[in-house]
Amino acid sequence: MHTKLSHQELAFQEDVRVFMRENFTPELAEKIAHPATFKSATIEWQKRLDSRGWAANGWPEEHGGGAWSATQKYIYCNELAAVGAPDVIPMGIKMLGPVLYSYGSEEQKQKFLPATKSSDMWWCQGYSEVGAGSDLAALKTRAVRDGDDYIVNGAKIWTTYAQYADWIFCLVKTSDEGRPQGCISFLLIDMKTPGISVSPIISIDEEHHLNEVHFENVRIPVGNRIGEENQGWTYAKALLTYERTAIAGVAYCKHTLEKVRKLASQGGEESLSLLDDVDFQARLADVEIEFMALEFLELRVLSSIDNGEAPGMESSLLKLKGSEVQQLVQTLLWDIAGSSGGMVPDMHDAKALWECQGNVARREYMFGRAATIYGGSNEVQRNIIAKYALGL
């Protein structure tokens, strides 16, 4: 048992570090942070990562992936976090990618994999519906076969970044017979198809990340279906497991904790730094210690994936604990922001206020409440663990 890095790994680390320093410039960081420039800057950033073969590092080599070891993934995420750089938006490369190369037809692979990898195709995820959140089997959006097409009617909700997306991957109902899970198909839908409309949902951070996506007689070629009809749940499940692992947000927590330590050392009660308040120290220490454990929990999961074990139970654990630690960290961040944590920039061009640390803290705390809800709520994860790990 050890965490020492080999010579190759050390070289890789240095390579990533230099790349980050040179490519994740303050200008780019600022553009990514602002809603107006978010999409174009994100694509630019992801293309830079892709130029090194790092964007789709989890894909098999035949599709341009890196076949990275757990250690490499860990090094990579750490270097991203060290400069505060975002990993790729997961919907396309991390979530849909594996479904495409595992279950897609040859034609689908050719059409979608390269464009997804190069960030020329922005994906969003059409899973949740009103009344079918963690309970996906209850979904109501329906696709009815009509010749070589499906006619899709219904609506998806909480769709992250649908306003930017070129394509959406959707779970739709294609049958009413048998188990609900056996009635679902997995469709790829061009967002420009007539009959699709997107309406924004402003979330409690006062920002626009989420959307409702409405489908009214949307005609989709049958060829856009992944795999077999009514087998969509099988393909979707694999993807959920990945999503849970990703939601843990370990690198994000690490970066944010560093920010908390730095900010806390700058001022607090009695004009001393908050880090001189022993009770605040104790609070911070408790969160840091939970994080230190979480970091190794992730390493254990990565390492078990390396050893060819599918991340099953551990991915639920990681999602549970990771989302909880994220919220603890965000709470600390807000608590030390002081009075600026309550300010809301009414317009996005109130640039100074948008960027001030208190405002970042507010937005992250508020949007962060979703981490324990989406990707299968933490309550559902606990049900899953109780059933499969504890036999209850």
Next chain:
Amino acid sequence: MHTKLSHQELAFQEDVRVFMRENFTPELAEKIAHPATFKSATIEWQKRLDSRGWAANGWPEEHGGGAWSATQKYIYCNELAAVGAPDVIPMGIKMLGPVLYSYGSEEQKQKFLPATKSSDMWWCQGYSEVGAGSDLAALKTRAVRDGDDYIVNGAKIWTTYAQYADWIFCLVKTSDEGRPQGCISFLLIDMKTPGISVSPIISIDEEHHLNEVHFENVRIPVGNRIGEENQGWTYAKALLTYERTAIAGVAYCKHTLEKVRKLASQGGEESLSLLDDVDFQARLADVEIEFMALEFLELRVLSSIDNGEAPGMESSLLKLKGSEVQQLVQTLLWDIAGSSGGMVPDMHDAKALWECQGNVARREYMFGRAATIYGGSNEVQRNIIAKYALGL
């Protein structure tokens, strides 16, 4: 809204205070604390309280009670707690008493009330059974009618102080028809009746408070049944409500928190007092604040009883929160006891060790774990509140 005391109340307070000072002597306190002298000293103490009419203060005046107001009860408990004196053992006076004067026959009242009030009759409570803890409807001890007697067979468990008791009040099954709650009768049983045996259960504090009570063809006169056959659940319920209110242990928490503050000021890390450790202060403050709220929650419940409202939901809340705060206080007490908190006196004559603060902390912490289990576990209380207060 106010908490000021009237002249009469101030006079009562002074009266109780003087009584405690004169009667709860260190010698008596020590005797009550030791298992060997516990029973006789407790009876002596309760007789002293009874001599002032305070032992059965909650009883109606016609039976020698005090008809005290909420304020008086509060004053009395506070003065008890201030010197660390115990209130009366609840099973007889507080739990059975109200059942007797509410539902007992004239003959039963005459036979049992005076002796119970004067502590000449020591009662224990025969409710729980193996497999019927919080789920009393599932009990199996059975009483079969045989002429003017019942023949009782079965066993009760977790019976506190059965080793000292003269009598036991029992829930027994007398029918198999209809709802389980309609099959239960409430019997008063002389512990000297042939066929009864008591076996000790040593609890995790290494002490003997609990017992199993076995009934083998125990013959009990039908006249020892309270009220109607198969209506025992009705009588028992009223008593449970009281029990929950009492378990809150507000006065005990107040006294113990004072002990914690005093001990914490005596020594800790770096040879300073623990109260100089700001993180310990913060922990203590959190518990004290929860306690301050609990104290007023109890006052609200007492006050609502005063206003003629039955303590329903609030008694469950009080039991829940009270037992939790008790455990928080006991945990603090153990944590500051240092190395002496782990020592176990193997024999009760190891007097110095028995009395040392660490040992008291260990015993109270350990036995205190039961507070969230007995009297209807806290899980059951939460079910009750969810159903009746929240309509879930």
Next chain:
Amino acid sequence: MNFSMTEEQLMLKDSVAKYLQDTYSAEHRVNILKQTRGYSAENWQTFADLGWLTVPFAEEDGGFGGNISDVSIIMEEFGSALVIEPFWSGVVLAGQLIARSNNDSLKKHLMPTLMSGEQLVSFAFLEPQSVFMLNHLTTTATKVGDNYLLSGEKRVVLNATADSILIPARTAGDGSSEQGISLFLVDANGPGLQRDVYRLMDGQLAMDIRFDGIQVSSARMLTAEGEAFPLISEVVSEALVALCAEAVGAMNHLYKATADYCRTREQFGVAIGTFQALQHRIVDMFMATEQCRSLLMRAQCSILDGSSDIQRDVAALKVMIGKHGRHVAEEAVQLHGGMGMSNEMPIGIYLKRLMMIDSYLGNKDHHRRQFCKLRYCA
């Protein structure tokens, strides 16, 4: 000892509750928030017409003659309905500073306009370095003839559209002395006052102000020179209790709304309110609310009894409201799922209001430090 409401209080409570239920819907609140001043002037006039603005003030001043308990009744209902009008900042905090000042002519002149809703005053207590200690004050007031020249800056002054601002400033003493603090009523729109207005996440319009040598007449000083601290301290203690009453109202609303939601929302074919794990968590929300309510009553009794424990009881209350208030609101968001995340549903707004209540006049960490000082270092 008595914890019951009087007949009069029950009537007050019912009338406030009924009015808000009839008029103050979630949609109504959204519309108010869009208005430039951050609240509805029309509502404010109605509050005045209903006599609510007179509740804390003495009968001889033309008020209702209410005490902290009456004020808390209103605040709790306001918390439950998420009322955004500046009752707390304008009436409970600034209004009481004026009502309890001994500048009788100022008081006589101002009180009627406050109670009629014509005038609004705000209290500027927070300075960049003050970290919520009311005695940490560096704003200065220098006497020149019959006037004072005020210089300094104040942060997060609530109700940015108030007509006047109460500004505490040092006429003597060092940075944290309780002596030498004076309190001035300053025209909010007068010359020399730089304002930086912004919106807070609970919808309040607030501002940072900055002034360098603005001139204030000594007739607009609320107490004798240098003697304002006891007044400020007393009024702030009561205002904290009132603020916590608002929080209790919000918490009370949240646990009930969450139970209602869980009774109707279905998942896996049944109402999620039948899931025991969720039931127990809503019970804990209920229990936390009742604990806060108990401590609220304790602090009220402390004030009404003139107890020597007022500061300790108020600090304890603010700690618990900060801790449990946010927790209850976070649980409400969680149990509402996506609905809790949407800004169109009021659940998240309750969370934001409870977070801001925690931050006003010192958060739970600050008040725990105060509690520890009072309790363990005396």
Next chain:
Amino acid sequence: MNFSMTEEQLMLKDSVAKYLQDTYSAEHRVNILKQTRGYSAENWQTFADLGWLTVPFAEEDGGFGGNISDVSIIMEEFGSALVIEPFWSGVVLAGQLIARSNNDSLKKHLMPTLMSGEQLVSFAFLEPQSVFMLNHLTTTATKVGDNYLLSGEKRVVLNATADSILIPARTAGDGSSEQGISLFLVDANGPGLQRDVYRLMDGQLAMDIRFDGIQVSSARMLTAEGEAFPLISEVVSEALVALCAEAVGAMNHLYKATADYCRTREQFGVAIGTFQALQHRIVDMFMATEQCRSLLMRAQCSILDGSSDIQRDVAALKVMIGKHGRHVAEEAVQLHGGMGMSNEMPIGIYLKRLMMIDSYLGNKDHHRRQFCKLRYCA
């Protein structure tokens, strides 16, 4: 990076687990506790025969050549089965102090008898005033000719029936200096050593000792004079990790035992394990255990990698074990109901052991203070 066990480690784990499962039942443990020395001499001999007592020691000293990871494997199994024999105090703590000392002749003489189970040594680290700081030491050793005269007192010396005691004492330096500390091997039954033996709630027989001028040969000093602190510090860090491994074993046992119990125990006509609120709490027990296990692995890696973060990682581990360990055990008691309260069931004994593990070498509050010092005050 690698978190897998080697073939050899898997075998070690299996063999310890299998042996304990076959022989170390709850009833067996109750019988052991009744024996006067607090553990079974017979078991100890078996452990020796199985080679377990050699695991941490270097091959050139006749040991198995194991590292902290191997030791933790044994400790985790011991924790799971609640083994009471003094492996931790005698082998991991005292044994390593001797094995890593540079007094070669003493080592050569002693190590074989330790590994064969003939001799047991204990380490007396705690002084009345030391509050778990290993450098807070007032016991003195004064050189007189070839001997030292030791005076002082030590508290809670584990394994009261050990043959010898390792006593750290000051040969120079003031009360908290890391310099000037020497470590002596003292005959536990020699003249001048006053012993006050008692039982701890986890079943261990411990003692307080007191000595005033007992004579110890300089040949029985483990390092050069005044240079024992680095040795003590290093060995204690590893011993803390091993102790936490025991706790992880105990926690692992508890969540599984609780799930088992809830699957079979019925109430209201169904297994209580079907109640969602209980399910979620057992999941949290599981999660807490896995968090502790993760931090245990982190601390092991830190030691094996020779990281500069060893002390920080060990402090973090001890904090988490103290907090989550007790919580998991308390939940186990609660969910076992009355059965959890009975001393005849092992659940309560796990609770007591986990509480004592928290208290050994500084509880969670102490180690959090150490963590804060290392992390925020550096």
